[in-house]
Amino acid sequence: MTLYLDTPSAAQQAEALVGRHFRLADHYEVGREKIREFAQAVQDDHPAHWSEDAAAALGYDGLVAPLTFPAIVWLQMQRTLFETELTGYDISQVLHTEQQVRVHRPIVAGDDLVSECSFESFRQFGAMDILVMRSLLRDGAGRPLQTAHSTVVAQTGVELVGDLAATVAGVVQPPATRGDTGRPGAARMAECAEGPAEVAETSDRPGRIRFEDLRVGDRLPEHRVALSRGGLVNYAGVSGDTNPIHFSDEIARAVGLPDVISHGLLTMGFGAGYLTRWLGDPGAVVDYGVRFAGFAPVPADRNSTIEFGGRVKELDPVERTATVLVTATCGDRKLFGRASARVRLA
Template sequence: MSETLSDVTELVGHRYRADDHYEVGREKIREYARAVQDFHPVHWSEDAARELGYTGLVTPTTFLSTAAMLANRKLFETVVVGYDVFVQTDQVFELYKPVCTGDRLISDVEISAARRIAGKDQLTVTNTFVDLTGDVVQIMHTTIIGVTAEEADGGIGGAIDGVIMNGVDSPSPGSAAGLFPTAPLVDSSPHLSGESRNRVPRTTIRFADIAAGMELPARTARITRGDLVNYAGVAGDVNPIHWHNGVAALAGLPDVIAHGMLTMGLGAGFVTAWAGDPGALLRYGVRLSNYTIVESDTAGEVEFSGRIKSVDPETGTAVVIIIAKSAGRKIFGLATAEIRLG
């Protein structure tokens, strides 16, 4: 990859459709829910899910990031090349339809934005997930910065090659075991169903009982090295900065750090646990400003708090500002969740 801005911007608009679908598995939902410490009953019990009107177990908010890794791998192996490490900066989830056990989803993959900031290349990859009827289920926008070995420690490439398991290429946000074959994007545009937006939510928090400025009950999550290894395996994120001290040091980090997507998953669960119905979440966006350090002998902690920024009586929705801190540092620069309450 050339390091000039013109070359980076030429990537904008590159897109394809994954040729195979991703089938949502019941046990995969439970594995992922455990990995992000989300114990809402709809992720675990089919009876609890049916009580809230779902056809099966419901995926946690950030679940489809695992499917996006599979769909994006070809992009990072053949198009976005020449980088040794990627740093995630922003993530947005737009939710249009609940994702449940047995759903079969196909991802359209597109480089939707690219620019050069402070001498580094920043790219936004958009995954549009559609079901087999053509309805848009979820849209994800992932913004990353590519870092070369020269910009980090020159030995990081070799260090990564020495610790990555056999059969897996150097890590990137698109790295995961397995590979979706790809085909040209079809001409027929998928359509927004808006099911999540039209569905009557079954939240324990009622819209009539909230107001702007109300604070959410705080929550503290603990993350150990074991949690990081478990998340890496469940999510397919093989980047060794999340479990290997040496590679983390070469990347300029003080120690092993938690996955950005793991902390986002914890933050989403913080909001949906308060609301009482995970399917009521309409949009979730996070800008990462710092990281959670996880030392080998002590757990890292993330303290979540939140307040209602605004309410909309016409739609019955509220926007929640989420604050996440670790060791006194804000790890979310800006994080908001739009949720529809009953």
């Protein structure tokens, strides 16, 4: 079997999505053990993710989900869209290039997550198709939790031939016919007449860092994360990101990568934990955005190390917030082209 990706139908499908709106038909129930699993996958040891007593001491009603926990739902929505609306693309050719998150209220155990999204734009740049979508997560009562803007790039003009094409198909989707959302466990979507509303309000929880103790230019303590192939597989299982470039040497090389690479949302999750560890409260991040500039290769026989750093760029005395620039490097590779967070201070 030969799978051709550079077909008019792929771009036409993407163009036809602009201005359309979808909602996952079912909600996602946030369980405390899933919070712990996700915290372990992103190596976030903040006590509020693990101990209900620690979460209660900060004023939460249950375990607090790590900032990028909604990746589970974002990826479910994305996977369903590629299975049903964007069938001209191959998931192994799709890369996350930018993610922005605005926190309206921290997510805690027991929340029901209702997800809706709107396709904002589509454009082509050479052999790359660039898609931008906006997602809104609400709780079961309709209150906003997070707004996210996601940019993904689908590479076209690539041909996967024979056994390799079959391997990709077997790894990234069930053996059922693509687009079959009637199979057991498949996510279902409903198209909506209107997109998710814009939400202005943001989380009002302050961290434990005092505004008066910071100056523009102050640097955050550096932090290192060791990442193994096992860690990649664990994150793939917990998050649902089954793109084989994150665990298959054969497929990674076939699409032009030097090795298996880390998930972009995983490195973003490491960065979120870096910020909340410094702030002392997982709910103190107001906005967090990352533009991915590079990837962290993870060899089969040893760990890779990602180094995080941060610097205070701006201070707002009225809102008592700080804008922090975050850096992430793996060896001589710069992983974040631009990463910043607005955080609330005590």
